[in-house]
Amino acid sequence: MRPVSSEFLVLKATALFVLWVLLSGSFDWIHLVLGGVLSFTVAWINSGHSPFVPKFRLWGNILLYLPWLFLKIVQASLHMSKLILNPALPIDPRLIRVETKLGRRAAVVLLGNSITLTPGTITAEIDHDIVPEGLAIAPDPDALLVHAIDETLARDVTTGTLEAKIAEVFKNEERRW
Numbered sequence: 001m002r003p004v005s006s007e008f009l010v011l012k013a014t015a016l017f018v019l020w021v022l023l024s025g026s027f028d029w030i031h032l033v034l035g036g037v038l039s040f041t042v043a044w045i046n047s048g049h050s051p052f053v054p055k056f057r058l059w060g061n062i063l064l065y066l067p068w069l070f071l072k073i074v075q076a077s078l079h080m081s082k083l084i085l086n087p088a089l090p091i092d093p094r095l096i097r098v099e100t101k102l103g104r105r106a107a108v109v110l111l112g113n114s115i116t117l118t119p120g121t122i123t124a125e126i127d128h129d130i131v132p133e134g135l136a137i138a139p140d141p142d143a144l145l146v147h148a149i150d151e152t153l154a155r156d157v158t159t160g161t162l163e164a165k166i167a168e169v170f171k172n173e174e175r176r177w
Helices: 006-024 029-047 056-085 105-117 151-158 161-169
Strands: 094-099 121-125 143-148
Touching (some): 056 151, 056 161, 094 151, 105 121, 121 151
Antiparallel strands (some): 121 143
């Protein structure tokens, strides 16, 4: 078990306690005492094993990325509605191999989750140990297999727009696998 600073332990316990109070909505003494004890206990247990170190710049970048992702989700939702309501159902499903240069596992996971959150696209595979029949692709931790309903929904993935936005989020982070 690695040592943890008491300041970090207090910071974690305080954050958990504030979350407890906000979610419980109870301000009577039994709930506050129980919340305080449980918050400190969870922070103490978690602090010795967690590799988490607060990276405020990274979390700030993620918070700036979320509105852009929300806009893309809304745009994709409107496009999917248009496809579904069209009697001809003009879909053109496809599997796309997306090779990234992100270099960080967290960035690749954020990319895969962002693709999956966007309606009409889903990340089918990150580690290509399981490859759909007929696709000859080698395992590559920097590649994703993405399913898209049509070309419009695949555009942000194939043009690299989504990857570039995520690269901006992690721009000051060191490259690690």
